[in-house]
Amino acid sequence: MPRPIKAVNISVTSGEMAVRTALEKLQTALKPLDLAPEESGAVELVMAEALNNIVEHAYPEGSPAGPIRIRATHKSDGLHLTVVDEGLGMPDGKLPLGAPAQVDVDLFDLPEGGFGWFLIKDLAKDVEYKRLGWENHLKLRIIVGIKDETV
Amino acid sequence: MNLTSRTENSLQIVSVSDTRIDAAVAIEFKDAMRTQTESGSGVVVLDLSEVQFIDSSGLGAIVASMKQMGRDRKLALAGLTPTVEKVFRLTRMDSVFPLFTTLDSALNDLRN
Numbered sequence: 001m002p003r004p005i006k007a008v009n010i011s012v013t014s015g016e017m018a019v020r021t022a023l024e025k026l027q028t029a030l031k032p033l034d035l036a037p038e039e040s041g042a043v044e045l046v047m048a049e050a051l052n053n054i055v056e057h058a059y060p061e062g063s064p065a066g067p068i069r070i071r072a073t074h075k076s077d078g079l080h081l082t083v084v085d086e087g088l089g090m091p092d093g094k095l096p097l098g099a100p101a102q103v104d105v106d107l108f109d110l111p112e113g114g115f116g117w118f119l120i121k122d123l124a125k126d127v128e129y130k131r132l133g134w135e136n137h138l139k140l141r142i143i144v145g146i147k148d149e150t151v
Numbered sequence: 152m153n154l155t156s157r158t159e160n161s162l163q164i165v166s167v168s169d170t171r172i173d174a175a176v177a178i179e180f181k182d183a184m185r186t187q188t189e190s191g192s193g194v195v196v197l198d199l200s201e202v203q204f205i206d207s208s209g210l211g212a213i214v215a216s217m218k219q220m221g222r223d224r225k226l227a228l229a230g231l232t233p234t235v236e237k238v239f240r241l242t243r244m245d246s247v248f249p250l251f252t253t254l255d256s257a258l259n260d261l262r263n
Contacts, residue, residue, distance in 0.1 A: 016175055041204075041234030048206040052174045103243045107222060112215045115207035115242045122241055 002145060003032040008072040014059040014087070019051040022070060033074060039144035042123045043079060049116040050083050050138055058087025058136055078125070078143040089131045098122075152179040156187045160262045163191050164254070166198040172209030180209065184216035193224065194261055198254050200230030205238050214244070229257035 008029040012018045023044055030043065051068065059066050071082045090096070098117030103110065121127055124140040131137075153168040165187050172180050188195055197213070199205075205213075217226040229251040231239070236252075239245045251257035 020171070020173070020175060038233060038237070041237065044204060045206065045234070045238065048173060048204075052206060052208060055174070101242060103247055108218055110214050110218065110247060112211035112218075113207065115210060119207060119238070119241060 002034040005030065005032050005072075005074050008070075010070040010072075012068050014055050014065045014068055014085070016055075018055055018068060019048060022051055022068065023047060026070060026072065029072065030074075030079075033079075033145045035144050039142075043142055043144060046120050046123050046140065046142055047081065047083075049120050050140075053116055054083070054085045054087060054136070058085045058089075060088070063087070074145055076147070078141050078146060080141050081139070083136075083138045085136050086134050087136065089136055090129060093131050095127065095129045152176050152183045154180075154183045154187050158191075159258065161193050162258065162261055163188070163193065163195045164198055164258075165195055166200070167202050170201055171204045172199075172202055172212065173204060173206045174208035177208040177212040181212045181215045181219070184212075185219050188216070188220050188224065191224070194227060195220065195224060196227050196229050196254070196257050196261065198230050199228060199232075199235060200254060202230075202235060203232060205235050207238070207242075210238055210242060210244060214247070217248070227251065227257055227261060229254045 010022055010025045010029065012022045026047060027040060027044065030040065054068055066086045069084045073080045096117045098121040100118050101111040101114050124142050127140045129138050154165055155168065156163060156165045169176065220226060227249040230253055231250055236250060239248065239250060251260065
């Protein structure tokens with residue numbers, strides 16, 4: 001039986017292993033929700049993409065490491081996640097479009113990146129980005145752990 | 152990144168023994184794939200049975216591995232868990248690689 005969770009707060013320092021560490025902590029904290037494998041897979045993928053972007057672009061190689069804070073709350077409409085970092089802001093202060101990558105192309109023109117925001121926007125709802133002072137705030141919702149109303 | 156390789160019925164099977172192909176190991180994976188595939192010929196079946204998670208960096212590294220094999224070789228992917236398969240389906244990479252749920256089904260299908 002799924003059990004409600006209190007708000008989950010996870011904090012890691014950017015770096016090569018930060019994403020794996022944060023994802024492990026998040027999956028452990030979400031265990032009481034008893035998510036189906038495809039649901040926890042979606043959470044892991046969305047958060048991996050969001051966190052990879054922070055490690056690669058907000059705290060790029062050569063710049064000092066910094067904090068990444070994740071907050072998760074579960075409500076009747078799904079899992080609400082906020083990710084905050086103190087690194088560089090998004091170019092133009094906006095989220096990338098997240099267009100699907102072109103795959104009907106020659107072998108050597110196939111994309112090797114640029115899938116991240118597309119996956120986030122495909123799997124998550126209400127994706128919002130704000131630059132607040134020194135911080136990047138990314139908010140999103142993933143529709144998982146919803147009570148089956150027919151029961 | 153631990154890859155092992157064997158040949159069966161002229162198919163080269165490259166097995167991944169790590170459980171994740173993610174941003175932390177993407178470059179290592181691509182380099183290990185080059186080492187495994189640079190001297191053979193024919194179809195390569197990448198056995199992902201042990202892999203529980205692939206992110207977009209891992210997906211990019213698999214695409215890069217296929218490119219570095221050149222036009223003379225083909226890459227098929229086998230042993231995809233539903234979560235891993237979903238990454239390929241959502242990005243429409245399922246139109247680029249043949250995907251097989253199990254290694255056996257890949258070998259049966261691709262065998263001459």
